[in-house]
Amino acid sequence: MATKVFIVDDHYMVVEGIRSLLQNEKGIEWTGHAMNAASCLAFLQRQQPDIILMDINLPDKSGIDLCREVKEKYPSVFIIGLSTFNQQSFIQKMMDSGASGYVLKNATQEELMEAISVVIKGKIYFSDEASQVLTKADVNPILLTRREKEVLELIAEGLTNNEIAQKLFVSPTTIDTHRKNLLAKFGVRNTASLIRDATKLQFI
Amino acid sequence: MATKVFIVDDHYMVVEGIRSLLQNEKGIEWTGHAMNAASCLAFLQRQQPDIILMDINLPDKSGIDLCREVKEKYPSVFIIGLSTFNQQSFIQKMMDSGASGYVLKNATQEELMEAISVVIKGKIYFSDEASQVLTKADVNPILLTRREKEVLELIAEGLTNNEIAQKLFVSPTTIDTHRKNLLAKFGVRNTASLIRDATKLQFI
DNA sequence: CGGTTTATCCTGTTTTTAAGGGATTGCCGC
DNA sequence: GCGGCAATCCCTTAAAAACAGGATAAACCG
Known part of the structure; x- marks a missing residue:
């Protein structure tokens, strides 16, 4: 057949x-x-x-x-x-x-x-x-948690930590920590290259 | 033929x-x-x-x-x-x-x-x-000058204003102005969405 | 020539991030 | 039940970026 x-x-x-x-x-x-x-x-x-x-x-x-x-x-x-x-x-x-x-x-x-x-x-x-x-x-996978992906997308939208915190009903310091972890996971120094790398790797 | x-x-x-x-x-x-x-x-x-x-x-x-x-x-x-x-x-x-x-x-x-x-x-x-x-x-073309494109790419690389200024042999305040103009041309509020939009529109 | 754009530079203030240091809770798998 | 991880929260300091409101010289263009 x-x-x-x-x-x-x-x-x-x-x-x-x-x-x-x-x-x-x-x-x-x-x-x-x-x-x-x-x-x-x-x-x-x-x-x-x-x-x-x-x-x-x-x-x-x-x-x-x-x-x-x-x-x-x-x-x-x-x-x-x-x-x-x-x-x-x-x-x-x-x-x-x-x-x-x-x-x-x-x-x-x-x-x-x-x-x-x-x-x-x-x-x-x-x-x-x-x-x-x-x-x-x-060899080198960048694994993000659900929350990190969520925060990453809102950062890319142009929201500040405070705005993201409001949107997700958490403290601004929490967003700061997520941000810190995102920078570490991507091995970059600031938001600009974070967004660039995240885009290239299809996270956004 | x-x-x-x-x-x-x-x-x-x-x-x-x-x-x-x-x-x-x-x-x-x-x-x-x-x-x-x-x-x-x-x-x-x-x-x-x-x-x-x-x-x-x-x-x-x-x-x-x-x-x-x-x-x-x-x-x-x-x-x-x-x-x-x-x-x-x-x-x-x-x-x-x-x-x-x-x-x-x-x-x-x-x-x-x-x-x-x-x-x-x-x-x-x-x-x-x-x-x-x-x-x-x-209807809505985003036209960047040569210098703006140059600065944009260095921003995406993760360089700070001071580093970009050193690299291009100009004052940090000049870079600040270019940045200001880039934000205005893209109609965004900060670097994160600037890089995102610039990537989507193939500037980077 | 005269207007426009481009690139350069300045002085401020305010907001936002980055980078260090921690801490607690709850959940999952071993 | 313990270790690890995820998610949450906090503090401090310094750096960086955003916002406002300018100015000037050179180059480009009709």
Whole structure:
């Protein structure tokens, strides 16, 4: 029985590229594509593919959220993340949300086919580059607590410690401590480079 | 005579997508593709296509730089920018570097064909979305002076006013004024949101 | 030429952060 | 039950940045 594959990606050229890569494969049945999260969910109500290739950047919702939602409603559908970015936190979040694999958009036909065949067996697949990124990331991961992330975002919004404290119903000194810890975790000296690094590492 | 088209993009799936979109078009001759700037330049030494579809994000060099270089050496080759981002400054820089058009990767086959046929005549083509972005950007452009950009980058590096002043051989109060002007131009209250907005708008 | 922009510099005051030092509570896993 | 971590809170001092309201010389441009 052929493996039913569905694509969610807002870039027409990528959809065409994948279709062209898969069209001559015998074990693959192309069931269609969606350009956004909403039409993906609508499609799933009618029929479920075996595998969804899912972009991380969608116009209406992040692929990470869509991934979680799909896995909740249809646990038997396997999801392979698809992205141009080989960014540690993205890959990690995608896997945390229930994805079974991750492939970069510069993958070859062979890699894509291998990913599909591995994932359909219930195993996990990483593209070489993605796993390189992950292992590199493990050497020096910046792990923030929920509260720290919250504070970090409010700092980026331009709020002062006092304003953040009011918003979160805590003392300004608490925010000061969180700030202190954020600077330490990122290994920077001040807010400017904190925000810059946090942005580059996709925390904001 | 068929229009010779060449692609520069490091994402295999996108290359495949474009190839598949163009392969049945009679007026188009696919002359090949490159995954990076270096092999693009190597190809051009042997033969010149009529049109290059060029990604903005390449592994070894930015598409903007490659665009400039190609136009210097081979002025008769038309270049169409290709990107997932519809980011004002990217589009602007690409056009400033000699590109004749700009197409987003979610373009349809029709759009792509229209872009090629318009550009080959020596005219300029913008995809609908790209031109929307440009006109929107014109309403509220943030124009920084050379000095302001310089200071902005040093702020993002985490330097204090005094350190920046030393580095640029000016008074700390001068840096303070530049900072004041940067905050005003971005319409923000402090460094944190300055860096955040500057990053989002690709100034850093 | 004359206006505009750019870059430079100044004197203040007030607010906000950074950097040190601690302390307490509650929760989780071993 | 104990160690570790997360989250909370406090103090002090010095540095840095924001805010206000200026001025001047040079370069750029129509």
